[in-house]
Amino acid sequence: MLKFLLHETPDMEFNIAIKKPIPIKCKQIHQAFEVESLEGLVKGKPGDWLMVGVDGEKYICDDRIFKKTYDLQD
Numbered sequence: 001m002l003k004f005l006l007h008e009t010p011d012m013e014f015n016i017a018i019k020k021p022i023p024i025k026c027k028q029i030h031q032a033f034e035v036e037s038l039e040g041l042v043k044g045k046p047g048d049w050l051m052v053g054v055d056g057e058k059y060i061c062d063d064r065i066f067k068k069t070y071d072l073q074d
Helices: 063-069
Strands: 025-028 033-037 040-044 049-052 058-061
Touching: 025 063, 033 058, 040 058, 058 063
Parallel strands: none
Antiparallel strands: 025 049, 033 040, 049 058
16 A cells, blocks of 8 residues: 655656636634534634535635635635
8 A cells, every 4th residue: 555644745757737716615714613524523723714615515724825825806
């Protein structure tokens, strides 16, 4: 069985993919919160974003990651 470690990039040739521009719902939450996600109950901290994916799944996105990954639409 292959094993890939968290902080190590495997020495193999990777393809390049660009994430599709699919709009999703999001809301920044300014207090601690919990979300029932596909991975179970997860906790968000103040400033994290509640995200609702294309299939209605809910997940949390750290604000720093959100700012690197998403652009808010008007």
